[in-house]
Structure formats: C-alpha cells, structure tokens
Amino acid sequence: MPELGGGCTCGRIRYELTLNSLDDARTTLCHCHSCKVAMGGAFGLTAKTPIDMFKYMAGCKPKLFVQDNGVHREFCENCGAFLCEYGEGNKDKFRFVDP
Numbered sequence: 001m002p003e004l005g006g007g008c009t010c011g012r013i014r015y016e017l018t019l020n021s022l023d024d025a026r027t028t029l030c031h032c033h034s035c036k037v038a039m040g041g042a043f044g045l046t047a048k049t050p051i052d053m054f055k056y057m058a059g060c061k062p063k064l065f066v067q068d069n070g071v072h073r074e075f076c077e078n079c080g081a082f083l084c085e086y087g088e089g090n091k092d093k094f095r096f097v098d099p
Contacts, residue, residue, distance in 0.1 A: 006083075006097065007060075008076035013083060014057040017049055017097070025049045028096060034069055038082070046085065046096035054084070054095040 002022055007014035019025055025047040035044025056062070062074040062083050070088035075081060084095045 008079050008081035008083060010076060010079035010081070012078050013060040013062055013076050013081075015060070015083065015097070016055055016057060018053050018055075019049070020053075024053055025097070025099075027099065034067060034071055038073060038085075045099060047099045048094055048096050051093055051095055054097065 002017075002019045004017040004019070004025070005014060006017075017025060026049075028044075028046050028048050030044040030046075031042070032044075036042060038044060063077040065073045065075065067073065071085055072088070072091060073085045074083045076083065082098050084097045086095055
C-alpha cells in the first residue's frame with residue numbers, strides 16, 4: 001500500500017494518503033474561474049482521492065473557506081498554503097489534494 005504525505009509550507013499542517021494503489025489518486029485539471037483564481041493560474045491541478053484514504057495528522061486543524069459556488073477550500077491559517085478542496089456534493093466522498 002503506497003503511503004504519501006504532504007502539508008503546508010510552514011509545516012504546521014501535515015496530511016497522509018494511504019492508497020491501495022497509485023491509481024487511487026487521480027490527477028485532475030479544472031479550468032473553471034474559481035479554480036483559476038484560487039490557484040493563481042490557467043487551471044487548478046489536484047489529485048482526487050477517496051476521503052477514507054486522506055487524513056490530517058494528529059493536532060492538525062486547517063482553516064476552511066466556503067466559496068459562493070459551494071467549493072470548500074482548506075488551507076493553513078499560518079502560511080496560507082492550499083491543502084485540499086471539495087464540493088458540497090462530494091464532501092463525504094473525496095478530497096482534491098494539492099499534489
């Protein structure tokens with residue numbers, strides 16, 4: 001089982017992905033206005049992972065921002081680094097993680 005980790009720039013928030021295979025983390029590109037603004041580019045790049053394979057490490061608590069369009073974005077309160085996002089309709093199913 002591949003285990004991958006990530007986190008914010010300042011190191012206060014860490015997360016872990018425990019995957020059955022690398023295919024469980026599917027790369028996604030989104031060209032909607034919301035993702036372009038949030039990611040500061042021509043598209044948003046994330047890895048779509050099932051929620052049961054994503055977890056924050058003990059003691060890590062991200063800030064949550066919910067956009068008008070229903071997209072939830074989690075980030076570090078200290079350094080502002082993007083951690084993950086999810087829509088209202090799939091908040092109990094997936095996390096779109098910054099690769």
